[in-house]
Amino acid sequence: MPQTDPKTIKAQLKKGELKNIYYIFGKNVPEVEKLTKQIIKAAVGDNEDFALNKLEGRYLDISELYDMIQMVPMMSEYNCILINDYNCEKPREVMAGIRAEDVNKKLLDALKDIPPQTVVIFNVTGFEVPVKNDFKTGRSVIKDKNKKLFDYAAKVGEAVECPIKSENELAKDIAASVSARGSLISLDNARELADMCQSDTLTIRNEIDKLCAYAGKNEITSDILHNLVHRQSDATFYKLADAVAAFNKRAAFDALDELMQDRDNRGAVLGNITASFIDMYRAACARQKGRQIADVKADFGYVWEFKVKNAFRDSSRMSIRRLRQCVEILRDTNMMLNSGSCDEKIVLEQTVTKMLMTKN
Incomplete structure (x- = not known):
């Protein structure tokens, strides 16, 4: 059976159609998790405690898996097995x-004997499966060893990718979700919300909850968006980290001024700055040990590879000792902001100054 899409899977589940094997992956991790839950619900209903086995891919015991596959269901029609983050x-x-x-051959051999009463689900939420676009079919094709498992699932069951949606697609989903909660939002404002959240579906979902609680049955206007939603700006956080790495005082404070324009989310600003430096610290330690971008991405469960690439690039100009000092400065800043009332802007300016004074 060829690769399918999330809508087709959901339509099958509504009809009561279940396959014996599923492979679900994609950059839209919340959609991967949502679709996984829907399949589990269709298979075992409310009997997860008895009929669902959850396994970690990196610790998978294939002999144990084979025994689980052959088990008779308890208190449900199906015996369901979820295998998370098996990386071929x-x-x-x-x-x-x-x-x-x-190892992969033994796994495929175990999957060739799935009885009708068993559903096996492979889902990927902790690492990125690399893909390329097939211009003939218009579909994504996996570029690494995971393709073999994916193709087998597509042949005997269902294999599906959950890609990041376009802003127009997200806008329609946002408008429908807001409407279901009793509020209103125009497609233009829905597109703006998607842009403000960098098309991250989990962030969008959280912002919708907040906006609908505020607006009630009224329309969510552009003014409400700008007053309540924190615009995601990873690029600016990277600019700040890069400027500190290069001892560029002017660029560092320009980036900080841009970040501090969001007066209601200055705590989030410190959190994101800290995350950028922790990313660089991990990258620097990995480089010292001869590890690569893919290793760091897998070890720490990064979804977006560009974050690791930026960290490798920016950390190349900073020693591990200097990065550790910067992380300690950011830790102390967080303690200061949480310990009492103070001017966040002044405190963060002092923090950037301290980081610029560190030496390699």
């Missing part, structure tokens, strides 16, 4: 003396 590129936490191909 590195199927074991420790790969010393083990070939990935051998």
Whole structure:
């Protein structure tokens, strides 16, 4: 069976159609998790405690999995098995003396004997499966070893990618979600909300809850968006981190001024600055140990590869000792902001000054 899409899976579930194997991945991680829950619900209903087995991919015992596959369901029509983050590129936490191909072959052999009463779900939420676009079919094609497992699931069950939606698609979803809560929002404002949240569906969902609680049955206007929603600005946080790394005082304070324009979310500003420096610290430690971007991405569960790439680039100009000092400065700043009333802007300006004074 060819690769399908989330809407098709949901339509099948409404009709009571269940397949014996599913493979679900994609950059839209909340959609991956949502679709996984819907399949589990269709398979076991409210009997997850008895009929659902959850397994971590990196610790998967294939002999144990085979026994689980053959089990008779308890208190439900189906026996359901969820395997999260099995990576065919590195199927074991420790790969010393083990070939990935051998482990993957044993897994595929175990999956060839799934009885009608068992549903096996593979989902990926902790690492990014690399894909390329097939111009002939218009579909995504997996570029690494995970393609073999994906293709097998597509052949005997269902395989689906959950990509990030376009702003227009998100705008329609936002408008429908807001309407379901009894509020109103125009498509233009819905598109603006998607842009403010950088199309991150989890962030959008949280902002919709907040906006609808504020607006009630009234319309969510552009003014309400600008007053209540914190515009995501990863690029500016990276500019600040890059400026500190380069000892560029003017660029650092220009970036800080831009971030501080959002007066209602200055705590989030410090959190994101800290996250940028922690990313760089991880990258610097990884480089020292000969690890690569893909290793850091997998080890720390990054969804977006560009964040790790930026961290590798920016950290190349800072020593581990200097990065550690910056993280400690940010830690102390967080304690200061939480300990009492103070002017956040002055405190953050002092923080950037301290980081600029550190030396490699």
